[in-house]
Amino acid sequence: xxxxxxxxxxxxxxxxxxxxxxxxxxxxxxxxxxxxxxxxxxxxxxxxxxxxxxxxxxxxxxxxxxxxxxxxxxxxxxxxxxxxxxxxxxxxxxxxxxxxxxxxxxxxxxxxxxxxxxxxxxxxxxxxxxxxxxxxxxxxxxxxxxxxxxxxxxxxxxxxxxxxxxxxxxxxxxxxxxxxxxxxxxxxxxxxxxxxxxxxxxxxxxxxxxxxxxxxxxxxxxxxxxxxxxxxxxxxxxxxxxxxxxxxxxxxxxxxxxxxxxxxxxxxxxxxxxxxxxx
Amino acid sequence: xxxxxxxxxxxxxxxxxxxxxxxxxxxxxxxxxxxxxxxxxxxxxxxxxxxxxxxxxxxxxxxxxxxxxxxxxxxxxxxxxxxxxxxxxxxxxxxxxxxxxxxxxxxxxxxxxxxxxxxxxxxxxxxxxxxxxxxxxxxxxxxxxxxxxxxxxxxxxxxxxxxxxxxxxxxxxxxxxxxxxx
Numbered sequence: 001x002x003x004x005x006x007x008x009x010x011x012x013x014x015x016x017x018x019x020x021x022x023x024x025x026x027x028x029x030x031x032x033x034x035x036x037x038x039x040x041x042x043x044x045x046x047x048x049x050x051x052x053x054x055x056x057x058x059x060x061x062x063x064x065x066x067x068x069x070x071x072x073x074x075x076x077x078x079x080x081x082x083x084x085x086x087x088x089x090x091x092x093x094x095x096x097x098x099x100x101x102x103x104x105x106x107x108x109x110x111x112x113x114x115x116x117x118x119x120x121x122x123x124x125x126x127x128x129x130x131x132x133x134x135x136x137x138x139x140x141x142x143x144x145x146x147x148x149x150x151x152x153x154x155x156x157x158x159x160x161x162x163x164x165x166x167x168x169x170x171x172x173x174x175x176x177x178x179x180x181x182x183x184x185x186x187x188x189x190x191x192x193x194x195x196x197x198x199x200x201x202x203x204x205x206x207x208x209x210x211x212x213x214x215x216x217x218x219x220x221x222x223x224x225x226x227x228x229x230x231x232x233x234x235x236x237x238x239x240x241x242x243x244x245x246x247x248x249x250x251x252x253x254x255x256x257x258x259x260x261x262x263x264x265x266x267x268x269x270x271x272x273x274x275x276x277x278x279x
Numbered sequence: 280x281x282x283x284x285x286x287x288x289x290x291x292x293x294x295x296x297x298x299x300x301x302x303x304x305x306x307x308x309x310x311x312x313x314x315x316x317x318x319x320x321x322x323x324x325x326x327x328x329x330x331x332x333x334x335x336x337x338x339x340x341x342x343x344x345x346x347x348x349x350x351x352x353x354x355x356x357x358x359x360x361x362x363x364x365x366x367x368x369x370x371x372x373x374x375x376x377x378x379x380x381x382x383x384x385x386x387x388x389x390x391x392x393x394x395x396x397x398x399x400x401x402x403x404x405x406x407x408x409x410x411x412x413x414x415x416x417x418x419x420x421x422x423x424x425x426x427x428x429x430x431x432x433x434x435x436x437x438x439x440x441x442x443x444x445x446x447x448x449x450x451x452x453x454x455x456x457x458x459x460x461x
Contacts, residue, residue, distance in 0.1 A: 005418065009388075012431060013427040013428060013430070013431040014427070014436050015431075016427070016430050016431035017412040017427050017430055017431070018389060018434075019405070019409060019411060022411070024411060027411075027413075029423070046372060049372060049373075049374070049376050050372055050376075052376035053372065053373065053376035053377070053438070054406070054434075056377060056378055056379040056380075056381075056382060056404045057382065057387075057437070058404055058407070058409065059379035060379050060384060060387055061306055061403065061406040061407045062302060062381040062407060063379070063384065064302040064306065065302070066301060066302075067301075067311060068317060070297060070301060070315065070318070071293060071294065071297050073319070074293050074297055074317070074319055074322050075317065077288060077292055078289055078290075078293070078322060078323065078326050081323060081326070082326070090334055117444075124382075126379055148395055148397070149397075150367075152397070152425070156421075156422060156425070164299070227315075238415060243428060244428070252419070255450045
């Protein structure tokens, strides 16, 4: 039987998005999948197999043995915290509780972290914090971010601005967050830019780049005061991520983290590099 | 007296939900001690913020939200497999879906542990909580496309680890009528 390719890889994602024993297929967003299933019995067979498998996996996910005495330990600790608070006569939080509302992955761990430190207070904590900062970033207290988080957050921000269909006002490159010398266009006096108050808890500037020609790919360069462990000091010749029609890469200098998001594939990405320097 | 009322309510909350919270925590952390710590933190927070819980029937979702937030804050920095190595792979679908009892629990958890946090969370919300992709997107404040992409790649990874045999194809493979074009 010859393979019958899925023309649109998105169909596969739609298949995976359907829950077993659900009416997810009635979701209007999944209508393209419903049409394909109606027209392709082999695809429908695969779909049913996957739903069966997902039902089994869901059962397996929920099958976790409980440790003995768990409930007792929880209630004992809760009582101890309540009694301790009553004895102290204060309303200090028993735990360093995060916000209960849904947290976006691009939320601000740094900001919440700072609030927690403020709540915790105290000389011991302050000393410990200074030691940690000295170890993590001698001389420069920059937030340390996860590379994948940075790439995802930049891509999501880029997509939001593309969806808006507008550009921020132009202006001189900001001294604290200069354009990278490794990215084109160089020395453009009026690059549309905007300040970023909270990018994964960091501040920075986003420069909206274009190479000027009609139909040329668009890009945004994020310049942030943060660091990512293990990241190189030059833009890679190939993007670190190529998904959803976006190419994303990051690099860093001593002071700044650069993240470049380009609409398009590898060639579009490379068109924004002065020179691809890292394989 | 008010404190007594809270104590009774939190005790009820623990009695009714500690099992589901612990199991969720275990799937996310992959460790018994970490799961218990996380579970304790969830109920400590619940105790502090019990006044936020308006309806009893919302309790489970409320506790899950607390748990997810804690997990995201405290996620391990241990390097999982790179996200770009997670591909869409139809060959990971076995020709015959196994029964739940035939799924190796240790391999399931090992496969979960390998996933980057954001993939693991989406996958656990799908399988454990039974969330739709829209609910996942809403609760994590993510674009729907991102959720679908992560879900598809994470599910492919899970199946590959659970069912793929030597040679790179799914156990009991059947020639698939579909190949992935990308």
